[in-house]
Amino acid sequence: GQQLNQSPQSMFIQEGEDVSMNCTSSSIFNTWLWYKQDPGEGPVLLIALYKAGELTSNGRLTAQFGITRKDSFLNISASIPSDVGIYFCAISSGSGDKLTFGTGTRLAVRP
Amino acid sequence: GAVVSQHPSRVICKSGTSVKIECRSLDFQATTMFWYRQFPKKSLMLMATSNEGSKATYEQGVEKDKFLINHASLTLSTLTVTSAHPEDSSFYICSAVTGRQPDTQYFGPGTRLTVL
Numbered sequence: 001g002q003q004l005n006q007s008p009q010s011m012f013i014q015e016g017e018d019v020s021m022n023c024t025s026s027s028i029f030n031t032w033l034w035y036k037q038d039p040g041e042g043p044v045l046l047i048a049l050y051k052a053g054e055l056t057s058n059g060r061l062t063a064q065f066g067i068t069r070k071d072s073f074l075n076i077s078a079s080i081p082s083d084v085g086i087y088f089c090a091i092s093s094g095s096g097d098k099l100t101f102g103t104g105t106r107l108a109v110r111p
Numbered sequence: 112g113a114v115v116s117q118h119p120s121r122v123i124c125k126s127g128t129s130v131k132i133e134c135r136s137l138d139f140q141a142t143t144m145f146w147y148r149q150f151p152k153k154s155l156m157l158m159a160t161s162n163e164g165s166k167a168t169y170e171q172g173v174e175k176d177k178f179l180i181n182h183a184s185l186t187l188s189t190l191t192v193t194s195a196h197p198e199d200s201s202f203y204i205c206s207a208v209t210g211r212q213p214d215t216q217y218f219g220p221g222t223r224l225t226v227l
Binding site for chain 1: 114117126145153154155156157160202204206215216217218219220221
């Protein structure tokens with residue numbers, strides 16, 4: 001099946017720092033999604049991207065849909081302790097279609 | 112809006128017993144629900160796609176006779192793990208599609224299954 005590789009695998013940063021993580025695939029996709037999962041919870045959608053080159057923000061989060069449609073990145077500015085969790089990218093080949101999740105980036109924030 | 116609940120949140124059972132997990136869309140109708148499994152420190156892996164009123168579609172490698180899925184209404188899908196074994200211990204998460212454009216999957220809070 002399709003593989004989505006996320007990097008870095010984990011990050012341990014100081015509160016206030018900016019964070020950048022990315023996600024790559026070997027195939028082209030029309031929709032890229034970024035989710036955050038807190039321990040023992042289901043994923044929560046952060047940002048959805050539907051057009052190549054699209055740059056979308058949600059508060060301190062910014063995500064971009066790569067122009068080649070094979071990658072995406074997520075930036076978090078001025079990190080805070082509640083940013084701790086696992087960030088997953090996910091792709092969908094069409095509206096309402098099943099999702100494939102990336103390998104995840106585990107973020108820890110030191111106060 | 113777009114709230115999805117799961118019940119129970121955690122369950123412990125003996126090997127050989129069956130466990131039913133419910134997934135409900137609370138404030139919308141979901142024609143399609145998805146079931147995922149997540150092992151510790153791993154990503155979510157899709158198990159099956161559940162459509163209201165029809166048979167579920169299982170992903171390769173997922174035993175349909177072991178993981179029974181029923182989607183009897185537009186707000187409820189159930190996953191039954193039959194004859195559970197310790198290797199079935201995992202975090203099971205459902206999601207539901209609202210049907211609005213663009214479609215987005217909303218996830219439930221998950222169910223932690225431990226089989227002794």
